[in-house]
Amino acid sequence: NAGVMQNPRHxxxxxxxxxxxxxxxxxxxxxxxxxxxxxEEGLKFMVYLQKENIIDESGMPKERFSAEFPKEGPSIxxxxxxxxxxxxxxxxxxxxxxxxxxxxGPGTRLTVT
Amino acid sequence: xxxxxxxxxxxxxxxxxxxxxxxxYSVSGNPYLFWYVQYPNRGLQFLLKYITGDNLVxxxxxxxxxxxxxxxxxxxxxxxxxxxDSALYFCAVRSHGSGNTGKxxxxxxxxxxxxx
Numbered sequence: 001n002a003g004v005m006q007n008p009r010h011x012x013x014x015x016x017x018x019x020x021x022x023x024x025x026x027x028x029x030x031x032x033x034x035x036x037x038x039x040e041e042g043l044k045f046m047v048y049l050q051k052e053n054i055i056d057e058s059g060m061p062k063e064r065f066s067a068e069f070p071k072e073g074p075s076i077x078x079x080x081x082x083x084x085x086x087x088x089x090x091x092x093x094x095x096x097x098x099x100x101x102x103x104x105g106p107g108t109r110l111t112v113t
Numbered sequence: 114x115x116x117x118x119x120x121x122x123x124x125x126x127x128x129x130x131x132x133x134x135x136x137x138y139s140v141s142g143n144p145y146l147f148w149y150v151q152y153p154n155r156g157l158q159f160l161l162k163y164i165t166g167d168n169l170v171x172x173x174x175x176x177x178x179x180x181x182x183x184x185x186x187x188x189x190x191x192x193x194x195x196x197x198d199s200a201l202y203f204c205a206v207r208s209h210g211s212g213n214t215g216k217x218x219x220x221x222x223x224x225x226x227x228x229x
Contacts, residue, residue: 042221104159
């Protein structure tokens, strides 16, 4: 059973470009969470999705950030018009219905130049 | 508001000695508590959780943690440290009940250094 997959592992974008981060949850998992880890900081919750629904986006910046988890395919975290402050590691986690622990992917390290 | 505190940025122990990584939490209602470990340039690996029941929970790689409700603590322990245990450790909490969406609140992390 493959774990949580994230791609790309490393992404370099210039200021003003768009970044798209993909996450495929573990097989059988219907809950996806995105977290951001800034340098020298812990992980901060961004958004929680189930298939085709955003359940909790209380940690998402109000502008430029969006997330989706379509019926088919991976979950996507999209950052428009990136700025240097968006440079961070973005982790996706998934869990099964009724299971409390979340399983994390290897992360996407975004660098904005 | 929910929060987690890991008061030590770094813990140093000698191989073979017991280790403790501290965590305290603040949450309304009963907490669900978790420990994760992160190796360099990797994602987080789940170690153990406390949901209910016995206050001492056992997890992966010989780690265990003790839930103390009166002290609102959930310290991670291991009787005999290995050099390979050197990594970054995160404590996390979530509340449960109506309105809870399952998001985890993480501490800042504690770097564990085990010296040979």
